[in-house]
Amino acid sequence: MLWIAIRMLTGDRQKFFGLVFGIAFSTLLITQQLTLFVNFLGRGTTAVYNISSNDIWVMDPVSRTPDTALAMPSTALERVRSVDGVEWAAPHLREGATVRTPDGDLERVTIIGVDDTSLVGLPDAIIAGDRNALAMPDSVIIDSVGTARLFGEEVDPIGTRLELNDRRAVIRGIVDAEPTFTSQVILYTRYSNALTYVPGARNRLTFILVRATDGTDPQALVDRIESETGLRARTREQFARDGVDYLIENTGIPLNFGITVTLGFIIGITIVGLTFSLFIRDNIKQFGALKAIGVRNHMIRKMVRAQAAVVGLIGYGFGVFGATLFIKLFEDDPTFKGFYTPWQIPLLSLFAVFVILAITGYFSLRPVLRVDPAEVFR
Amino acid sequence: MSGDIAVSVHGVKKSFVTAHHVHPVLHGIDIDVAAGDLTYLVGASGSGKTTLVSIMAGILTPSEGTVKLFGTDIFAMDHRHLVDYRLSHIGFIFQQYNLIPTIDAAANAAVPLIARGVNRHDALAAGNRMLERLAIGDQAAKYPHQLSGGQQQRVAIARALVHDPRLVICDEPTAALDARSGRRVMDLLHELAVGEDRACVIVTHDNRIFDFADRILVMEDGLITHDGKEVPVEEDMDGTA
């Protein structure tokens, strides 16, 4: 009986394609938008996760995220170093600046000043140049996404001179780092050098990166630093989470993506619902005849369920394929660098497909269950 | 020729209730159809023939009265058992064929077997055989829309007979057929649907096939007004009674 149900469905090409399209469209929209949502929120964590060697971030009590921070007096560094359980503590500067490219364009950049000797704060993966070249005067290392933004993909920027806040800077290397939410160009330089690029302000110690001694619980150390220094301290994970929370609270991301996902769901319900009930209405006489012949409602239900399952699986397959293709296509675009689809998302869209089909199937099935077999034969 | 009682209709009344009024259609029908009889039901349009055979076939519930098929009171069964009973024992050929447009003729003919759970291969083979007996074996792989009206009707007939039902109910089975095909269908119905333990009730206007009848019932305005071997001469088949 079920193969007859499938043939009823696939034999009606137009409606079959309509149904598959509806499901595929919803799946694509929901999967793709949720993927972008999760990855854009993930951008709130990149500043933290680009640095791998520290356990704790220490900052002024009012600082909230890597990009919304108030600098501390330089004496804070010694106070943190004296806290029990601190293996090392490195100064970390993070400040906005303006760069003038050789072509004369202006661009907002982020300057990151890393520890002069240990270079803690510099991402590990160097893809061009040499990290030790930072020891040379006026040296900066640029991030890969920034290279693409400033110079395009083809140009080799090593050795290029920039005017950074009206001072000379020479690019000595490229690090592979994920862009932050704003995708701003990032220039890494030694902390002492960074101070010369960011003149004026009295306090220029934005963060202190701390490593706990072996066997010290980072959370315990965080508490100790806070109580002994009066500064704010966060573990890496907490601070990454703070970055995400900041994006959630201060950008339109959740609302915008939420709206699109909801629309995808509603459009899915609408297309599939209308097409499904049209399909059922076209076949109501055949269903009535089957009932007259002696097919139980139980089997009729199974038939409609099989039809929904076929539509759902094929449509879902196309949708997920489309969403994957989208991510693949834009893989090389700096904006989408490092984007991936967490496994929960396809599962979530599968659930959405299930709900769409359950709702539309339920309403389409009702007239079939109600149809009076005597009616269809008159 | 006549044997046990195959269909026993007693005191059957049927009214259709619409939003504004009750429309009585059958006013009290009593008939016993003997097994082995080919029984015709004739009468003017609107006299209630389709309504009566729908009740006999268990797809329409009477307002009053009982229907026993081979001794079983079908409306005393619960709904599910009645549905199963239809699948096992009743074949229909109705005015509308209601074939499934997206499966071929053989599959359409095989539907009752498939619904019973017979495997697809055997069911299709039986459907093919039945189409051959109706002289449309060469059309088995065609879809309903590729068939003429008469061919579609024969597919519907094949579907009614494929599972070897004990009671075959036909509503105008030869209306779309030429005289020769019509007689051929009647021959087949006679062969397959009439026997010691089975019966066949046919609604028809087609006087070309009246000679097949063992018994002719005439309906007028919801009542049986004639019961005999022949059609009464005064009966105007196409009139408004």
Ligand SMILES: Nc1ncnc2c1ncn2[C@@H]1O[C@H](COP(=O)(O)OP(=O)(O)OP(=O)(O)O)[C@@H](O)[C@H]1O
């Ligand atoms: N579901 C229904 N609701 C209301 N009235 C109905 C319904 N079904 C049948 N009727 C009425 O019952 C009467 C008998 O209908 P029926 O279909 O039994 O006639 P018939 O003898 O088969 O006619 P024909 O020869 O045209 O097929 C008609 O007047 C019809 O209008």
Ligand SMILES: [Mg+2]
């Ligand atoms: Mg009729």
